[in-house]
Amino acid sequence: MNLRLKKVLLLSLAAMLLVGVSGVQRSLNRDRERLGLTRIQPLENAPPVLAFTTVALGGFRGLISNALWIRASDLQDEDKFFEMAQLADWITKLEPHFVQVWLVQAWNMAYNISVKFKDFNDRWRWVSRGVELLRDEGLKYNPNETLIYRELGWFFQHKMGQNLDDASMYYKQQWANEMAVIFNKKKPDLEELIHPQTPDQKERARLLREKYKMDPEFMKQVDQRYGPLEWRLPEAHAIYWAARGLKVAQQDPDKIPKKDDLITLRRVIYQSMQLSFQRGKLVANPFASAFEFGPNLDIIPKVSAAYEQAADEDEPNRDHILRGHRNFLRDAIYFLYSHNRVSDAAYWYKYNATHYPDRPILDGKTNSFPKNLTLDEYAVGRVQEDISETSRDRVKSAIEGLIVNAYRSLVLDEDERYAGFKLLARQVWNAYMDKIPKERIAAIGLTPLADVDSEMLNRLLDPEKGVSPQERAVLRTKLGLKEEKVPPPAPTASTNALPQKVSANQ
């Protein structure tokens, strides 16, 4: 055969094969991704330096990444953390599609490194770094990885939401402060962020989308489905990211999500909802310039439904989840009762009795089945779980605590809670007095409840040792008491110092 012709034929064959391969390649890539056979996916959203590095280094990326990882471990062993952010950045960028690398690096920063610092602001910086690594970088390169969503949700739920770190209250406060900027220091209004009108609203909406990578419309959907949620608290964000993960899993039919991944995402949701129920309401305390937490009673039906749905979907852990559900119901009843929402408490008491009729409702009392106790008896029993029945001092102390809580709630405009605590104090008083023998009343009986109440109120209103002047003023107004008498200024004006009472409160 003519040599020239042979070359032309071979070149044509090569071209045909290339065209053929390009056709097959697309479906091959799709199958590989669907079946999870490869981690070499096209790198999207990457800056030019990273795109160049990942292509140019090829298989050597892993080696360099390992070397950096070893250096990071060595430095961590030596308690040198100032390089960790840079090393984590390089390691993850060298393996941008290796999900475990993102998870481990973020976990290391949020959990292992953060607690190495004694100052809470240092710890918060590392927790934030962990969150940012996943949210701002990990999801940018792996927008469909459910594990990253789950981990992000877990950081909000566990690291910031739970109280397993001494600094957890600080984290919550810092997060609330950041979110206060987004929500303009008022109760979150998602509508104004979805349709911003003013320049300020537009700026806050931009901040929410660009810095926190959150979509206000999806927040609204989450709020409607699982809420109402308090978006200044971490639990709401745990639910948001887990819900985003579930949505991504549903929207990416090419990829076969692992069943366990979906279950863990749902677990983040119902566990965070439970947290939201327990203390998912922020009560601003203007007197202490801080937030206080209260239970979010409005989401009780949705939390209960979430538990039941999770139990249905996760057969192997069904018993465990239902145990959690029962504990949640017990808390819900008690919280509703203590907030004077007695009819709601009665509804859920009945609900619990219907679903768990053969389970004791009080710890350590095997006969405390729902049918054997009234709602009032259960509420008092909850208070008395930690109080010895015969310990007068402890019961008295508990009653005093309930009364103080009642008045503190009143100061903060939590009127329902005030009434609930008052009711509970009355019930505990009655329960104790009913139990002690008549002949022992003189010896171990309690002071009349009105006297205890009055004593506690006087303590709170004491200008020297009580609450702040502003709180006393609110309390007096709400209770219809006379205005506090302000003592005349001290005649010995030898200095221009502030009055002692005011300075003591500063």
Next chain:
Amino acid sequence: MQRIFAIAWLTWKAAFRFRLFLVVAGLLLASVVLLPLLIKDDGTARGFTQILLTYTLTTISALLGISTLWLACGTLARDIEECQMQVVAVKPIARWQIWLGKWIGLMSLNAALLALSGGSVYALLQWRATRLPPEQQEVLRREVLVARGSARMQKPDAEIELETENQLRERLQKNPITQADLNEVRKQIREQLKAELQIVGPNNPKQWQIDLGAVKNLPRDRPLQLRVKFNAADQSTTGTFTGLWAIGSPTKTPIVRLEPMSLAPDTFHEFDIPPNFDEQGKLTITFFNANNRALLFPLEDGIEVLYREGTFALNYARGLAIIFCWMSLLAALGLAAASFLSFPVAAFVALSVMVLVLSSGTLSNAVSEGTIANYNAEKGTKGFTPADVVVIPVFKAVLTVINLAKNFSPIDSLSTGRSITWSQLGLAGGQIILLLGGILAAFGMSVFTRRELATAQGTQ
């Protein structure tokens, strides 16, 4: 001397002729300017300064090190290969003077480049520091841009040994034991005594007295820093333990109780303490363990007091001087290799030695494990190969030599605000330049003196 400096001057001229000086100076300055733009710090001014110091000084050391090796090999080997050396050698100058002149030329080049790049880093640090808020500047000046000395508790080794022997004698009188068990029992008693000195029981206090020595003469308006580390037998639920500290002696000085701290075990914590030392310079530190687990403060590094000893500028200069010592050793290594090898082979040998030094971690692992076979860290069991008999002692010897140069860590000290003392600098100069550099110089000069320059060169 004039002859030696003439050769040194020729080396400078060669460096400029090959544009090496300009290229390296450009690279060094670029690294100083670009690195701060590229690196990601931990978000604090302190962290940024630490990472900046670490990365810029490491880059400068690496760039200078490689260029020094390259130039050292090139300046001698290429001169010989290109027959320029033959022209010089026939002049009235000894071979050792040529060798020494080249070494001095390289050293002066390094000094100039190091001064240029080191000065730029220093200026950059100072400039950035002035742009920080006052409170951040204060943290920097107190913890990083400073030279801090340290005082630790005297390790009571002699007392422990004495008490160990006493207790051992008592025990032997009661229960005689075999000779084989004697060492084990002695070890157990010693460890028990050490543990008593280190452990703070649950809900118990412990007091340390640190002799600050000459610090007592320093002004008392500056706080000291306490650097502590403790271990716990098991973890707490929060991962941290509450630490309550009081500084001062009840009878001699005021006592200051610090705020309760949430402290993680197995890590160093550093915090300010008041300078409540007594007239003899003794500082009393009391720790109350408010936890339900015993905590152990190691005798070696459990408690350390840091104090301001000098200025950062002088400390920084001493740090650069140690880097300069390293460069001098590399110059000697390159010249020694080029004294008897052609340029490519000399460069290969010199770089191989450098890689060996950098990988000394592997050697020290093998030495500490006592084998080059697989070591199971979980079980604590080790394998054995017949080669261990020869290899491990060789590794030990190599490590001893390497550590003579490597046991100084100026970059680490500078980034953590720790003092590099004059004695450390003197030791570095003695070990690195005089001892190691001297051996290489003696070898290089001796080989170069004996070398027949007029033979046909392999690369031509």
